[in-house]
Amino acid sequence: MTLAEADAKPRKPLFALKSAETILSELDDAIGADDPKSTAARAKVLAHIRQTLSDARKSAEAELIATGKGTRCAQNLSNAEDEIIAAVHAFATRRVYPVDNPSGAEAIGLAAVGGYGRGTLAPGSDIDLLFILPYKQTPWGEQVTEYILYLLWDLGQKVGHAVRSVDECIRMAKADMTVRTATLEARFLTGDKALFDQLVKRFETEVMPKTGPEFIAAKMAERDERHRQMGNTRYVVEPNIKDGKGGLRDLNTLFWIGKYFYQVKTSQELVGKGVLSAADYRLFSRAEDFLWAVRCHLHFITGRAEEKLTFDMQPELAERMGYERRIGMLGVERFMKRYFLVAKDVGDLTRIICASLEFNHAKDMDLVGRVLAPFRSGRSKIKGETDFVVDTGRLNIARPDVFEKDPVNLIRMFMVAGREELLFHPDAIQAIRRSLGLIDNRLRNDPRANECFLTVLTSPLYVERILRAMNESGMLGKFVPEFGKIVALMQFNMYHHYTVDEHLIRAVGVMADIANGGLRNELPLTHELLPQLNDTRLLYVALFLHDIAKGRPEDHSIAGARIARRLCPRFGLTPAETDTVAWLIEYHLLMSEIAQARDIQDPETANAFADVVQSPQRLALLMILTACDIRAVGPGVWSGWKGSLLRALYYATEPLLSGGHSQVTQSDRIGAAREQLSRALSDWPTDEVGTYIGRHYDHYWLRAEPELQVEHAKMIRNADRAGEPFAGSIRVKSFEGITEVSFYLPDHPRLLSLIAGACTMQDASIIGAQIFSTRDGRALDTFRLRRSFTSDEDEKVRATRIIETVRQLLQGKRQILIDLGKESRHNKRLKPFALPAQVSVSNALSEKFTVIEVSGLDRMGLLYALTHAISDLSLTIGSAHIGTYGEKAVDVFYVTDLTGQKIMSKPRQRKIHDALMAVFEPRKAEPKVVNG
Numbered sequence: 001m002t003l004a005e006a007d008a009k010p011r012k013p014l015f016a017l018k019s020a021e022t023i024l025s026e027l028d029d030a031i032g033a034d035d036p037k038s039t040a041a042r043a044k045v046l047a048h049i050r051q052t053l054s055d056a057r058k059s060a061e062a063e064l065i066a067t068g069k070g071t072r073c074a075q076n077l078s079n080a081e082d083e084i085i086a087a088v089h090a091f092a093t094r095r096v097y098p099v100d101n102p103s104g105a106e107a108i109g110l111a112a113v114g115g116y117g118r119g120t121l122a123p124g125s126d127i128d129l130l131f132i133l134p135y136k137q138t139p140w141g142e143q144v145t146e147y148i149l150y151l152l153w154d155l156g157q158k159v160g161h162a163v164r165s166v167d168e169c170i171r172m173a174k175a176d177m178t179v180r181t182a183t184l185e186a187r188f189l190t191g192d193k194a195l196f197d198q199l200v201k202r203f204e205t206e207v208m209p210k211t212g213p214e215f216i217a218a219k220m221a222e223r224d225e226r227h228r229q230m231g232n233t234r235y236v237v238e239p240n241i242k243d244g245k246g247g248l249r250d251l252n253t254l255f256w257i258g259k260y261f262y263q264v265k266t267s268q269e270l271v272g273k274g275v276l277s278a279a280d281y282r283l284f285s286r287a288e289d290f291l292w293a294v295r296c297h298l299h300f301i302t303g304r305a306e307e308k309l310t311f312d313m314q315p316e317l318a319e320r321m322g323y324e325r326r327i328g329m330l331g332v333e334r335f336m337k338r339y340f341l342v343a344k345d346v347g348d349l350t351r352i353i354c355a356s357l358e359f360n361h362a363k364d365m366d367l368v369g370r371v372l373a374p375f376r377s378g379r380s381k382i383k384g385e386t387d388f389v390v391d392t393g394r395l396n397i398a399r400p401d402v403f404e405k406d407p408v409n410l411i412r413m414f415m416v417a418g419r420e421e422l423l424f425h426p427d428a429i430q431a432i433r434r435s436l437g438l439i440d441n442r443l444r445n446d447p448r449a450n451e452c453f454l455t456v457l458t459s460p461l462y463v464e465r466i467l468r469a470m471n472e473s474g475m476l477g478k479f480v481p482e483f484g485k486i487v488a489l490m491q492f493n494m495y496h497h498y499t500v501d502e503h504l505i506r507a508v509g510v511m512a513d514i515a516n517g518g519l520r521n522e523l524p525l526t527h528e529l530l531p532q533l534n535d536t537r538l539l540y541v542a543l544f545l546h547d548i549a550k551g552r553p554e555d556h557s558i559a560g561a562r563i564a565r566r567l568c569p570r571f572g573l574t575p576a577e578t579d580t581v582a583w584l585i586e587y588h589l590l591m592s593e594i595a596q597a598r599d600i601q602d603p604e605t606a607n608a609f610a611d612v613v614q615s616p617q618r619l620a621l622l623m624i625l626t627a628c629d630i631r632a633v634g635p636g637v638w639s640g641w642k643g644s645l646l647r648a649l650y651y652a653t654e655p656l657l658s659g660g661h662s663q664v665t666q667s668d669r670i671g672a673a674r675e676q677l678s679r680a681l682s683d684w685p686t687d688e689v690g691t692y693i694g695r696h697y698d699h700y701w702l703r704a705e706p707e708l709q710v711e712h713a714k715m716i717r718n719a720d721r722a723g724e725p726f727a728g729s730i731r732v733k734s735f736e737g738i739t740e741v742s743f744y745l746p747d748h749p750r751l752l753s754l755i756a757g758a759c760t761m762q763d764a765s766i767i768g769a770q771i772f773s774t775r776d777g778r779a780l781d782t783f784r785l786r787r788s789f790t791s792d793e794d795e796k797v798r799a800t801r802i803i804e805t806v807r808q809l810l811q812g813k814r815q816i817l818i819d820l821g822k823e824s825r826h827n828k829r830l831k832p833f834a835l836p837a838q839v840s841v842s843n844a845l846s847e848k849f850t851v852i853e854v855s856g857l858d859r860m861g862l863l864y865a866l867t868h869a870i871s872d873l874s875l876t877i878g879s880a881h882i883g884t885y886g887e888k889a890v891d892v893f894y895v896t897d898l899t900g901q902k903i904m905s906k907p908r909q910r911k912i913h914d915a916l917m918a919v920f921e922p923r924k925a926e927p928k929v930v931n932g
Contacts, residue, residue: 046151049087184256379396584618853890873911
């Protein structure tokens with residue numbers, strides 16, 4: 001039975017639960033005159049048990065929907081399973097294998113273990129059984145065991161089982177921690193209770209004494225490893241309800257610790273022992289009930305043991321649990337916010353119980369202490385501090401009235417904890433939580449409190465740890481109410497991996513890592529810029545506030561800048577510093593959007609960006625903030641490719657702001673690029689180099705990277721010497737996390753679409769494309785693919801397949817299916833997202849090109865469909881910039897008409913808009929033509 005419900009009086013379920021004897025009587029009626037051992041009788045038994053189990057599950061689900069009580073649902077399912085197993089056991093021992101005069105060897109004790117042993121089951125949970133046999137056994141025990149197991153398996157249940165004598169149980173419990181945990185949770189079901197009682201008595205006298213610290217250390221280490229595998233945070237937006245941080249398994253761990261170390265049977269006994277307060281117990285009960293409700297709903301919806309709250313499940317769960325849309329927040333976002341707050345409560349309970357173990361039982365907890373925290377006895381003063389002391393190695397308050405006498409100490413304590421590199425004493429945590437009511441507007445506007453907070457926020461050695469501790473305690477959301485509004489707030493999209501508050505703390509942590517010398521290889525430009533900044537404090541403040549207005553109906557960048565203008569003076573920033581922070585927040589997405597969705601080699605891109613930024617100092621600040629922001633979004637979101645795009649935009653813009661742009665004309669840039677390639681091809685004959693350079697138009701030298709120009713030159717030379725009309729080359733760029741595939745072939749109006757189709761056929765994700773034509777009518781296209789394999793060789797193999805697929809398509813040996821990528825329209829992970837498609841056609845973003853920006857729900861084959869439509873419109877694509885943000889695709893094409901001119905005609909722009917919008921909209925069935 002669960003901790004939260006163990007001491008509650010048994011309540012009658014809302015549905016009529018059949019007893020084992022009733023079920024047994026119904027089985028007798030079902031088989032009639034058939035021999036109980038016959039195949040026909042077994043089939044009837046199986047059918048009746050299946051129907052009984054189905055009815056019980058339907059009734060439990062109905063009660064869950066009606067009452068919302070998750071723990072009750074889990075108990076109802078467990079109770080129903082108990083009666084079914086007891087009935088099957090009775091049928092097996094009384095009808096199928098009856099023994100008139102059983103000996104001591106003909107006995108079986110049947111116990112539930114594992115999660116089932118706690119008296120709770122989800123619809124898809126495993127049924128863990130322990131068959132306890134006497135020391136001396138007969139074939140009868142094996143027959144009965146097999147009958148029960150095979151019947152349960154034929155029901156479709158996942159049954160884990162062990163068949164052991166009491167001696168074997170004890171021996172294995174001593175040697176194996178998993179077996180010890182299962183035995184700890186054993187609960188008698190049916191059969192010979194004397195065998196079960198003997199097992200429990202021997203376990204409590206021979207295994208449990210003096211092994212509490214060892215058991216707890218093992219469970220905590222097991223928990224830490226499980227958290228590590230799950231990402232070590234409870235704030236992932238697709239959490240695991242069972243094994244994730246703050247999930248049901250963490251509550252189970254608390255149950256095991258309480259039962260094993262304190263020798264308790266109910267949670268009420270933990271309250272009596274001073275481990276949990278009455279309020280803590282209520283918190284435990286509410287958390288458990290919510291998590292069980294979510295898990296049971298999830299199993300009922302999916303029809304299986306699904307434990308991950310995936311995006312496609314979250315909206316339906318929110319609807320079933322009654323979470324509706326409110327201003328600024330979807331129902332699913334409200335539901336997930338509740339989930340994360342509960343996960344936080346589970347973390348609080350874990351800290352409370354573990355701290356109680358550490359401090360109240362220190363003399364017995366040397367082994368546990370090595371797992372939980374370092375232990376030092378006694379109290380000692382802290383130099384310069386009269387209100388705080390070091391108590392048994394942790395920071396504690398010196399007197400009970402420290403916070404009441406001066407509420408600023410609530411903020412100062414966190415600053416001291418960071419400065420002195422101390423963890424919090426559990427008494428201090430409790431005192432902070434009890435004193436949150438002292439945080440009012442007077443304290444929020446106290447210069448001393450804000451000075452302490454700014455010190456914490458701008459101290460790279462400890463800022464992330466202390467901000468997270470402040471957030472976990474509830475203090476951060478109280479001191480900065482605007483932050484409190486985004487605590488546990490998730491954004492219902494596939495791009496952001498964490499809740500908003502966790503993302504902000506991680507973004508500040510990335511900045512601290514850089515300041516401490518980390519990420520040098522990943523963010524080289526950031527380390528170059530940092531020493532040039534006048535004040536790095538502004539970055540910490542901007543990162544802490546940049547998404548603070550999420551969850552509001554208005555643009556969060558503009559609203560966030562407005563909040564910053566109000567908060568920064570409170571924190572102690574000057575008007576000029578406040579203006580800079582507000583500007584950074586208002587434009588914190590701009591650099592990333594331009595770098596990933598614009599042609600950086602187009603001079604107009606850098607000019608327009610420079611007009612917004614206006615100063616080299618702001619450019620450097622925005623560059624660092626953008627890198628920190630992207631890296632904090634989630635694992636795998638940052639890549640070397642994104643870093644290279646940001647650096648390219650920085651290097652293109654910085655001269656315009658520092659006054660260097662007038663010194664280098666476009667002709668100078670073209671000449672320098674040609675000269676650089678000539679030097680790189682120094683082993684070629686001079687006349688051959690000159691002839692090759694003459695094959696390219698001017699814009700090639702402005703837009704292609706020097707390394708890519710060399711790669712192109714070698715590919716084209718080899719193709720010309722071999723007399724091949726088609727050539728391909730591959731360049732794996734490990735640091736950027738991309739693979740470049742270049743093609744040299746006769747130009748073709750649908751060439752980009754064809755190559756995009758080939759990439760889709762090989763499951764390759766395109767993140768960028770550069771398209772060039774040579775003066776002799778050849779096409780020179782380079783596609784950048786998102787890396788999929790850890791091995792460079794595997795990347796080359798896939799790229800080679802793409803090149804060969806393009807060759808075969810051109811030769812007519814293969815064809816692109818009309819519905820290429822159609823199946824991904826029905827991808828269940830994309831199903832819950834409804835993104836309106838948008839198409840914009842602009843002539844203001846480039847001097848030479850019309851820029852088409854398309855955004856909408858991503859899918860496999862989307863780029864192929866878009867480029868196919870653009871080809872149908874008789875447009876020439878100069879460059880393509882492919883962006884994917886979770887479920888959202890943002891693709892930008894720089895195009896001209898077939899004569900190389902911009903698209904100026906309004907009717908033709910409308911035609912482009914409508915044709916590309918149609919790519920996202922399901923086509924209506926063509927009317928059939930019937931001949932009269």
